[in-house]
Amino acid sequence: MIPLYDAHAHLADLRIREQLPHILKVAQDNGVRGIVANAAQAQDWEPILNLGSHPLIITAIGIHPFYVEQWNPQREVELEELLKQHPGATVGEIGLDAWKGRDGLEKQVECMQEQLAIARKYNRIVSIHNRKTWADFFAILKQLGITQLNGICHNFTGSNEIAKTLLDLGLYLSFCGPITSPNAHRIHKAAKFAPLDRILTETDCPDLIPRQVQDRNLSQPQDVIHVVNALAEIKNLASTTVAEHVELNWNRLFNA
Numbered sequence: 001m002i003p004l005y006d007a008h009a010h011l012a013d014l015r016i017r018e019q020l021p022h023i024l025k026v027a028q029d030n031g032v033r034g035i036v037a038n039a040a041q042a043q044d045w046e047p048i049l050n051l052g053s054h055p056l057i058i059t060a061i062g063i064h065p066f067y068v069e070q071w072n073p074q075r076e077v078e079l080e081e082l083l084k085q086h087p088g089a090t091v092g093e094i095g096l097d098a099w100k101g102r103d104g105l106e107k108q109v110e111c112m113q114e115q116l117a118i119a120r121k122y123n124r125i126v127s128i129h130n131r132k133t134w135a136d137f138f139a140i141l142k143q144l145g146i147t148q149l150n151g152i153c154h155n156f157t158g159s160n161e162i163a164k165t166l167l168d169l170g171l172y173l174s175f176c177g178p179i180t181s182p183n184a185h186r187i188h189k190a191a192k193f194a195p196l197d198r199i200l201t202e203t204d205c206p207d208l209i210p211r212q213v214q215d216r217n218l219s220q221p222q223d224v225i226h227v228v229n230a231l232a233e234i235k236n237l238a239s240t241t242v243a244e245h246v247e248l249n250w251n252r253l254f255n256a
């Protein structure tokens with residue numbers, strides 16, 4: 001069985017929370033050996049951290065740019081406290097999103113900047129979300145004096161130029177369900193460009209359903225096989241070769 005890794009899944013999402021034991025069993029039965037369980041909002045933190053004892057799961061807590069109104073000084077203290085209590089926890093998902101325009105971006109920048117600073121303070125891996133905001137993201141890093149960053153760029157869809165800057169920072173590029181679309185030319189170009197020793201795979205479960213399982217309305221961690229297969233096709237390699245590299249990358253990143 002091909003070893004599979006889902007570098008970005010929302011396992012505390014209310015749409016799947018009740019079926020989670022079953023979902024994790026199916027994932028394991030299908031070869032999934034690791035999942036990063038990301039929080040989107042504060043209410044996810046506790047259920048995510050409770051999953052930390054599961055052998056497959058690496059936890060990530062943080063505030064997603066869509067929920068920046070939840071970010072305040074009290075929340076900041078809470079995040080620090082929880083990271084202190086959970087040495088295995090990482091920080092995510094954090095980032096910037098200008099998909100619906102740049103209104104409110106200032107608050108997103110503040111929220112991300114402070115979470116990045118906390119991740120650095122406690123030496124934690126970060127899971128990063130960026131949509132139409134790469135220049136803003138690079139400006140934040142410059143302002144914080146960050147030239148090296150240990151983490152994952154989730155659902156990477158950017159240009160090769162952006163990819164190069166991210167690789168220089170030390171980040172991993174994670175590919176997701178949209179890569180399975182025949183029309184996703186920009187993602188295919190990025191996947192071709194991304195070096196094998198810096199790629200990861202993910203589902204963004206329960207969203208971003210790969211084309212092959214579109215009939216389901218929610219994605220699950222084992223669907224990451226379709227991302228592995230797409231990467232293999234684009235890179236003209238066997239799926240097992242891609243999977244082996246993802247496994248090596250996962251182990252390097254998480255010191256597993």
Ligand SMILES: [Zn+2]
Nearest residue numbers: 008038093204
């Ligand atoms: Zn996500």
